[in-house]
Amino acid sequence: MIEAVLIMLGIGATCGIVLSVASKVFYVWEDPRISQVEYFMAGANCGGCGYAGCSAAANAVVAGKAAPSVCIVAGPEAALEIAGIMGVDPGTAEPLLSHNECLGGHRAADKYYYDGAQTCAALASLHGGRRVCVVGCLGMGDCIRSCKFDAIHMGPDGYPVVDETKCVGCGACETACPKSILTVRTMSQRLLHFNELDDALAPCQQTCPAEINIPQYIDQIRKGDYAGAVNTIRERNPLLLTCGRVCPHPCESYCRRGLEDEAVSINQLKRFVADWEMNSGQRLPIPCAPDTGKKVAVIGGGPAGVSCAYFLRRLGHTVSIFEAMPRLGGITRYGIPEYRLPDQVLDWEIQGILDLGVEAYTNHILGRDFTIQSLREEGYEAIFLGIGAWKDYALGVPGEDLKGCWKGIEFLSKVAGAPDKKVPVGKRAAVVGGGNSAIDCVRTLLRLGVEEVYIVYRRTRKEMPANEVEIVAAEHEGVKFQFLAAPVRVIGDDNGHVTGLEYLTMELGEPDASGRRRPVPVEGSETVLPVDMLITAIGQQPEIDFLEKEAEKDNLAITRWNTFDNDPELLQTSLPYVFTGGDAATGPSLVVDAIGGGRRAARSIHQYLTGEEIKTSPKSLLKKHIPESLFKTVPGVIKKPRTPMPELPVADRITSMVEVDLVISEKDAVHESHRCLHCCRLCYDPEVPETPPEAQVVAQG
Amino acid sequence: MEYIEIIVAGIFVNNILLAQFLGNCPFLGTSKKMETALGMGMAVIFVLVMAGTITWMIYNWLLIPYKLEFLRTIAFILVIASLVQFVEMFLRKSVPALYSGLGIFLPLITTNCAVFGACVLNTDKELTFMPALVTSFAYAVGFALALVLFAGVRERILLARVPKPLQDTSIALVTAGVISLSFYAFRGMV
Numbered sequence: 068m069i070e071a072v073l074i075m076l077g078i079g080a081t082c083g084i085v086l087s088v089a090s091k092v093f094y095v096w097e098d099p100r101i102s103q104v105e106y107f108m109a110g111a112n113c114g115g116c117g118y119a120g121c122s123a124a125a126n127a128v129v130a131g132k133a134a135p136s137v138c139i140v141a142g143p144e145a146a147l148e149i150a151g152i153m154g155v156d157p158g159t160a161e162p163l164l165s166h167n168e169c170l171g172g173h174r175a176a177d178k179y180y181y182d183g184a185q186t187c188a189a190l191a192s193l194h195g196g197r198r199v200c201v202v203g204c205l206g207m208g209d210c211i212r213s214c215k216f217d218a219i220h221m222g223p224d225g226y227p228v229v230d231e232t233k234c235v236g237c238g239a240c241e242t243a244c245p246k247s248i249l250t251v252r253t254m255s256q257r258l259l260h261f262n263e264l265d266d267a268l269a270p271c272q273q274t275c276p277a278e279i280n281i282p283q284y285i286d287q288i289r290k291g292d293y294a295g296a297v298n299t300i301r302e303r304n305p306l307l308l309t310c311g312r313v314c315p316h317p318c319e320s321y322c323r324r325g326l327e328d329e330a331v332s333i334n335q336l337k338r339f340v341a342d343w344e345m346n347s348g349q350r351l352p353i354p355c356a357p358d359t360g361k362k363v364a365v366i367g368g369g370p371a372g373v374s375c376a377y378f379l380r381r382l383g384h385t386v387s388i389f390e391a392m393p394r395l396g397g398i399t400r401y402g403i404p405e406y407r408l409p410d411q412v413l414d415w416e417i418q419g420i421l422d423l424g425v426e427a428y429t430n431h432i433l434g435r436d437f438t439i440q441s442l443r444e445e446g447y448e449a450i451f452l453g454i455g456a457w458k459d460y461a462l463g464v465p466g467e468d469l470k471g472c473w474k475g476i477e478f479l480s481k482v483a484g485a486p487d488k489k490v491p492v493g494k495r496a497a498v499v500g501g502g503n504s505a506i507d508c509v510r511t512l513l514r515l516g517v518e519e520v521y522i523v524y525r526r527t528r529k530e531m532p533a534n535e536v537e538i539v540a541a542e543h544e545g546v547k548f549q550f551l552a553a554p555v556r557v558i559g560d561d562n563g564h565v566t567g568l569e570y571l572t573m574e575l576g577e578p579d580a581s582g583r584r585r586p587v588p589v590e591g592s593e594t595v596l597p598v599d600m601l602i603t604a605i606g607q608q609p610e611i612d613f614l615e616k617e618a619e620k621d622n623l624a625i626t627r628w629n630t631f632d633n634d635p636e637l638l639q640t641s642l643p644y645v646f647t648g649g650d651a652a653t654g655p656s657l658v659v660d661a662i663g664g665g666r667r668a669a670r671s672i673h674q675y676l677t678g679e680e681i682k683t684s685p686k687s688l689l690k691k692h693i694p695e696s697l698f699k700t701v702p703g704v705i706k707k708p709r710t711p712m713p714e715l716p717v718a719d720r721i722t723s724m725v726e727v728d729l730v731i732s733e734k735d736a737v738h739e740s741h742r743c744l745h746c747c748r749l750c751y752d753p754e755v756p757e758t759p760p761e762a763q764v765v766a767q768g
Numbered sequence: 769m770e771y772i773e774i775i776v777a778g779i780f781v782n783n784i785l786l787a788q789f790l791g792n793c794p795f796l797g798t799s800k801k802m803e804t805a806l807g808m809g810m811a812v813i814f815v816l817v818m819a820g821t822i823t824w825m826i827y828n829w830l831l832i833p834y835k836l837e838f839l840r841t842i843a844f845i846l847v848i849a850s851l852v853q854f855v856e857m858f859l860r861k862s863v864p865a866l867y868s869g870l871g872i873f874l875p876l877i878t879t880n881c882a883v884f885g886a887c888v889l890n891t892d893k894e895l896t897f898m899p900a901l902v903t904s905f906a907y908a909v910g911f912a913l914a915l916v917l918f919a920g921v922r923e924r925i926l927l928a929r930v931p932k933p934l935q936d937t938s939i940a941l942v943t944a945g946v947i948s949l950s951f952y953a954f955r956g957m958v
Contacts (some may be wrong), residue, residue, distance in 0.1 A: 070834050076827070078843055082850035089854050093861035183929025193927065 071621065073285035100152050101125045103710055107148045109140035113215075115236060118692025128153065133221070140233045163236025165229045166221070166257070168267045169204040170282065172225030175750040200749040202265050204248045213243035214387020230397055255356050255382050256618060258302060259670040261371030264686040264693060265657040269746035271318040271333060273692050276663040277310075279303040280746050281318060288336055289740040294351055296340040301353060304662050308345060308416045311338025311398050312408050312728065314659050317536040321692075323701045323746050329709035331742045332731075339736040345412065350419050356383035361676045364389060366433050370658045371649025372453035373420055374665025375672070379451075380423045381672050387447070391432040392486070395421075395456050398650070399658060401480035402504065404511045405488050407726035447642050449672045453633060453665065456607040456650035466557030471565035475504040475604025482511055488724045489515060493600035497568050498523040500656075501531035501556055506538060508602045509546045513721055520546050521596060525553045525573055530583045535711070540727065543717050549596065551575075553588060557601060567595045592600060609651045628654050638668040638681045639675075646672050649726035696748045703753025707742050710735045727730045771902050778906020779957040784882050785914040786944075786951040788889075791882025793913060794939055798873070805919035809912025811873040813905070815855060816883050819848050820904025823887040824897060844887055852878045882911050918947060 087419045105125035114139045118124040127133035128149060135153055136146035143548050149634040175198045181190055187209040196205045211219045218233035219240060227240075227249065240249040247265065262278050263266055266557045271281040279298055289294040300307045322330035343634045346350060360382045365372045368390035374385040393419050394400060399408060418653040421427055431437060439450055459474030461467055471493060480491050492515045501524040522541070524531060527550045531538060540550075552570040560566050571593055573586035608629040611756060614620040624641040625631035631640045631647040638648050648664030650656060674681045685687075714720075720727045731739065744751040772861040774779050784790050790811075798808040831837055856874050867874075877883060886907040890900045921943055930939050 069834050071839055073835060074836055075843065077841060078830075078846055082846060086850055086853055086857075089857045091855040095860050182926055185930065185935070186926060189927045326900060 069681060085720050093635050094211065098129050101129045101243045102129050103152045104149050107141060108138045111140055114141060127536075134488065140238065149260065153576040160575045163238070163249060163251050163253055165230055165236065165240050165249050167204075167227055167249055167250045168227055169202070169226045169246075170267065170594065170745065170747045171198070171200060172206060172222070174224065174752065175200045175203050179303075183211055187243075188245050189448065190313060192658070196246070200747075202246055202267055202748060203750070205246065209243045209245070209247050209384075210240035213239040215369055217238065219249075222330065237324070251678040253356075254354060255479065258378055258381055258666075259673060260668070261670070261683065262688040263684050264688060266688075267692065267747050268688075268696065269748070269751075270321040270354055270692065270696050271746070272325060272689075273688060273696065274321040275303075276317045276495075276657065276690065277304040277659045277666070279337075282317050282743065282747065284340070285333070286745055288298045288340060288736060289743070293340050293343045297344050297351055300337060300340070301351075303666065304659070305374055305420055306399070306416055306658070306662055307337055307341040307413050309408060310334070310369070310659055310662070311341045312412070313399070313403055314538075315657060316672060317657075317659075323698060323744055323751060324704060326698065326701045326741060328706045328742075329706035332710050334711065335710060335731050336736060336739055339731055339733075342730045345415055350422070353381065353419070354425055355381045359383040361385065361449075361453065362387070362447045363449050363672060363676070364442045365451040365453060366439075366442075367397060367451075367453035367455055367649070367651070368392075368395035368427060368429070369453060369455045369649060369661065370399055370418075371455070371637060371651070371661035371665040371668075372451060374662040375451045375453060375669045376425045376665075377420045377423070378666050379668035379672060380420075381618060382669065384673070384676060385639040386425045388427040389431045389437065389442075390429045391454075393429055393478075394428065395427055397453075398476075400715075401483045402507070403539055404507050404514075405483065406720065406727050407513065408506070409726050410483075414643070425657055428566075432613075432718050438613070438616050438618075440618045443644070449675050451665075451672065452640070452645055452647045453649045453661075453668075454609055454651045456630075456655045458608050458629070459603065460497055460606045460608065460611040462554055462605065463601050464554055466559055466565075467564055469557055469565045470563050471600045472557060473600070473602045474501065475602055476607055477510055478602050479504065479507055479511065482515070492517050493565075493598070495519045495521075495598045496600035496602065497523050497549075497596055497598045498602045498604055499569050500569075500606070501526065502604065503533045503537060504607075504762060505602075505604040505642040506533045506541050509606050510537075510544060512600075512602075513544055513546065514724055517600070520548050521598070522546060522595070523549045523554060523568065523570060524550045524760045525551065525586045526575065526583060527551060542713075544721055545717075551586060552594075552599075553586065555593065558595065563600055565601050566598045569593055570597045585744075605648075607655050618674065627698075630654055635672045635687055635749075636667070636687060639671050639681055646675075690726055693748060701744070701751070703755075704755060706739075709742070710739045769930070770899070773958055774902045775906045775909075778903050778912060778955040779910040780951065781958050782907075782956075783910040783914055783951055784886060785911055786948040787954075788885065789948075790885035791880050791911060792944075792949065794876065794880055794882075795918065795944065796937065798876075799915055800938070801921055802916070802919045802923060804873075805915045806850075808873045808876070809915050811877055812880065812911050813908040815848075815852060815874075815877045816872040816886055816908035816911045817901065817905050817910070818855065819851055819883050819887055820890060820907075821901055822851060822896075823847055824890060824900045827891045828929075840888070840891065844873075844884060848883055848887070849878050860900055914947070914951075918944065921947065 093268040105121050108121040108124060110121055116124045116139055118127055124133060124137050128135060130139055135150035137724050138145055154229040177197050178199045179194060179197045181197055184190050187205040187207040190205045195201060206219055206225045211221060216233050216235055218230045219227045224227035236251050238251045241251045262273060272278060281629060284296040289301060311334060317336040318333050319330040324331050363379050363386050364382050365376045365386055365388045368388045372388055372742045379386045392401060396413050400413055427508055442450055444722055455475055458478050465723040482488055492512060496517045498505050505522060509522055512520045551573040554570045555566055556569040557565060558567040558569055571588045573588055575584035575585040579585040579587055611629050619642055622642050626632050630652055633640050633647050633652050638646050638652060638665050641645050648668040649661035652664060671681050710731055713731060714727050782788060782857055785795050787947055795806055798804045815868060826843060826847060831839055886904055922940060
């Protein structure tokens with residue numbers, strides 16, 4: 068017996084000694100915080116956090132891959148303790164939530180019939196699943212079985228619905244889904260997602276430069292959830308009141324209904340919900356991620372700058388806007404006239420963004436009051452350069468500097484900046500150019516009391532780059548168009564006042580690089596148009612005189628159009644900490660382009676500030692379309708009239724700066740939202756003809 | 769020749785999982801994916817060879833001389849558990865790649881009855897040192913082979929129409945039985 072005890076003791080002691088020696092000899096240094104962190108976790112090894120057990124989760128926390136609040140069982144107190152160990156703010160991690168991306172479900176056509184396969188994984192491994200759509204939901208519910216929290220159920224339409232109150236963001240559903248229908252993302256990750264080739268995107272959403280989820284917000288309008296619609300738009304576009312008024316809606320050109328009927332009036336619906344929010348008297352809350360303590364300077368308070376500031380603020384960064392003009396808004400305030408976008412509306416919209424905690428310094432001119440270098444010295448880690456394109460091109464003809472000669476943006480900003488929106492004008496005025504600025508100038512001139520207003524354009528109406536609706540409105544208001552006319556000289560009197568514009572008549576020749584037919588002058592066709600005021604609105608470029616005072620001006624590459632050289636996907640300039648967007652990056656373009664650019668730059672700045680590599684996805688679409696989503700015909704569309712744009716009668720609007728375009732009524736908005744086919748990548752809701760009552764009786768009988 | 773016979777017998781005829789039904793918990797638990805099955809198989813081969821050697825030494829050089837055979841079970845458990853711990857520490861320091869490859873399967877083997885069973889069988893048969901070592905190796909390879917085969921079958925079952933009441937573990941047990949029957953064909957070969 069004693070022998071037995073001794074031997075067991077011996078073996079036990081040997082094992083103990085060998086192990087203790089081994090633990091010394093084979094000691095691997097492990098961050099002591101890992102065991103401290105693990106101590107505060109629930110110890111249940113439940114895997115609810117998405118890691119293989121508590122020790123793996125603790126490792127991830129210490130490695131900075133998981134947030135202190137990763138343990139879903141231990142609760143907020145443990146998160147506080149863990150945050151204490153790690154020395155970080157417990158709130159820095161945003162909650163993760165699962166989102167369903169597929170709208171199709173059963174409405175997507177089937178390609179294969181599977182006999183017996185029971186799971187999505189099985190379907191996906193056999194020829195990719197039953198649906199025609201390669202990205203769509205397979206509907207077998209692998210995600211539902213994977214969810215340990217009972218937060219997912221199969222909706223009536225054959226795709227899963229996530230209960231956000233139960234979802235803990237563990238990521239099990241995303242792992243289980245063989246497609247990428249369920250994505251578990253934080254708000255920041257969603258704000259920074261750009262359209263990709265594999266996304267479930269309708270043609271309109273692929274086209275929108277701001278990448279707004281258009282089918283979703285129209286669906287929310289249809290269901291009466293106007294607040295939801297506003298929030299959907301705000302995920303991509305903070306200036307919905309502005310865009311709802313001035314956007315030329317490129318999305319509508321790709322509307323599938325437009326192939327068989329008139330396109331859905333998407334922008335009027337946007338304006339409807341935007342105005343609904345403004346008129347409701349209270350602002351919908353906009354959530355922001357917890358503060359990161361990083362400072363970013365945004366130079367230029369135009370649409371690009373405001374959009375960039377808005378997204379950076381929502382990502383938790385501290386943002387200051389520096390604006391040269393007395394008020395924020397940039398070209399939307401100083402270039403777009405009051406009758407298209409009232410100051411009051413713009414003020415309300417921008418105030419909502421400033422209320423998030425964005426600081427704004429107006430009357431601060433880059434190069435005079437501060438430089439990029441001085442901002443760096445004040446602790447701004449990244450700089451967004453969104454100074455727009457404010458320097459008008461000149462005609463380059465003699466007599467251009469006579470009294471009574473203006474430039475487009477110069478004139479528009481002078482009018483917008485005047486307290487009563489008035490500047491002295493003449494009796495007969497000519498505006499040279501065919502773009503939106505030119506139209507804005509003529510319509511403003513009419514409202515200021517000019518008796519005869521001409522547009523002088525060197526090509527024909529068909530080639531005018533201005534929005535069609537704007538041209539039509541100008542025609543209604545009585546603007547005279549002088550097409551195929553190229554100015555050659557401005558004629559003045561002895562006092563140096565403009566008395567006329569001499570132009571050459573042109574004819575259209577061979578198409579040029581832009582595909583438009585090149586105007587060719589007709590010999591000896593000089594004509595004089597008698598005017599006492601002339602505005603040149605033939606385009607603009609960024610004003611880059613501030614560079615003279617910059618220490619690193621040689622390192623900031625400039626293109627030959629005076630824009631900042633940048634990667635169009637990343638919007639980073641040749642100075643790593645300077646990012647750009649809007650007209651300063653692209654040359655004069657749409658407001659919605661600037662807003663999309665602001666968000667794109669915000670993503671790069673966020674990556675720069677968090678020390679990540681500044682990169683985009685290799686599957687990024689960047690305004691390209693998914694070929695399979697573009698149809699030639701759309702069966703199942705029953706024609707329904709498009710809601711016309713309500714506007715003030717010409718007689719009422721021409722005498723003042725009162726807003727011309729009106730908002731559609733709620734009834735029209737509901738009608739218009741029902742015209743939407745609720746498209747996704749491939750599928751949509753075909754319309755069924757309404758059966759007349761008599762036919763129903765027969766059918767039943 | 770003798771060793772080839774031992775190996776064939778260990779892998780096929782007396783397959784530790786399918787003929788002797790030892791180690792069924794990891795057989796069902798880690799066979800859902802080929803990847804994990806391979807990891808587990810490798811870890812078992814590694815540990816079983818070590819354990820077979822050391823337990824043989826303890827039994828033949830310590831317990832038999834002192835006539836303490838009745839201590840076999842408790843001594844083996846102690847030794848195997850310590851051994852796994854030791855191997856884990858050793859691998860972590862010296863072969864980090866293998867350590868991270870084996871992952872959580874290494875500590876899981878502490879409670880694997882296939883390992884203990886193989887050691888006990890070796891002593892029961894009163895094998896000499898080298899045959900015991902080769903037998904341990906063969907058993908371990910047999911374990912890995914059965915696990916990998918089973919994982920392959922289970923991955924295919926996902927694509928099959930399984931009646932609701934039989935899904936998942938039930939059908940896995942039925943399948944295990946069928947595979948076991950097919951291994952019955954090796955009986956009498958050696």
